[in-house]
Amino acid sequence: MQVGGKAADAVGLLAGVALDAAFGDPRRFHPVAGFGTAAGALERRLYAPHRAAGAAFAAVAVGVPVLAGVAAHVATRHRPVTRAVLVAAATWTVLGGRTLRHEATTMAKHLKQADLEAARGRLNHLCGRDPSTLDEPELARATVESVAENTSDAVVAPLFWGAVAGLPGLLGYRAANTLDAMVGHRSPRYARFGTAAARLDDALNLVPSRLTAALTILAAPTVNGSRAEAARVWRRDRADHPSPNAGQCESSMAGALGVRLGGRNVYFGRSEVRPFLGDGPRPSAGHIKRAAKLSGTVGLLAAGLAATVAATRAGVAAAAGHAVRRTRRGGGR
Incomplete structure (x- = not known):
């Protein structure tokens, strides 16, 4: 298939989504894991218990991948096939849709079999809560909440930033999101050092999280939910x-599934009580399967939207460049 210059990013995004759907995360030598190792080494060099050190850490750790993306973008400006391949590889690397759905369905299987020990042992693949005292409904709630949040973080947000900013957007978003997972949580060590990473991640997810909610509401009927109730x-x-x-x-996930989320969350060493979201019963294994299916549908809708935005962005940029060149030629006469 011939890839036109205007379609390179769009084709790459769709190919990356297809790779994620087919293969999931790379099992060995995952680039995000490599980035985490490098970021950990950088943290050890720059760490100090104040916000300025954390801001410097975030600037370097996110800035380097963004600059690498910019360099690749410039280098492939006239090589659409190479650009499409690089965008596809980057998209596959930063997406986590298949893995998220796999972990959710595995949890549902354990709960359906009443194997609480296996389910508790699996929860840390999805979130950082202490599973030792959680019963079936609480394990299901934790899973549904994780699916809802990570549909944005691991699927919609990377596609959004890939659509609006190409390779720099894909790499920069994943770097920022990884840093937030590493240092953005509340703890004595990261209370101040992690502030910049946490706020950057919040800012980058403002639009994608709301887009995720809109797509979840739109897709609610695919899991026998009501758009009106979800909204x-x-x-x-x-x-x-x-x-x-x-x-x-x-x-939006609670409304689409007709369940009640929220309540007391126990982490290792601390607990939080959160308001309830939704009006239905507490989730069960069946709700996890519906959440995973809904997440997959939202991902497909986001992929189509991202490809459309990327193609439109490229077309506008090409038209603008053509207009500038015509103006320059006309001024030289």
């Missing part, structure tokens, strides 16, 4: 969550 719960409960972004995704 109602989202409007009412989205601001109740302590996160400016997670509440968007979790409230």
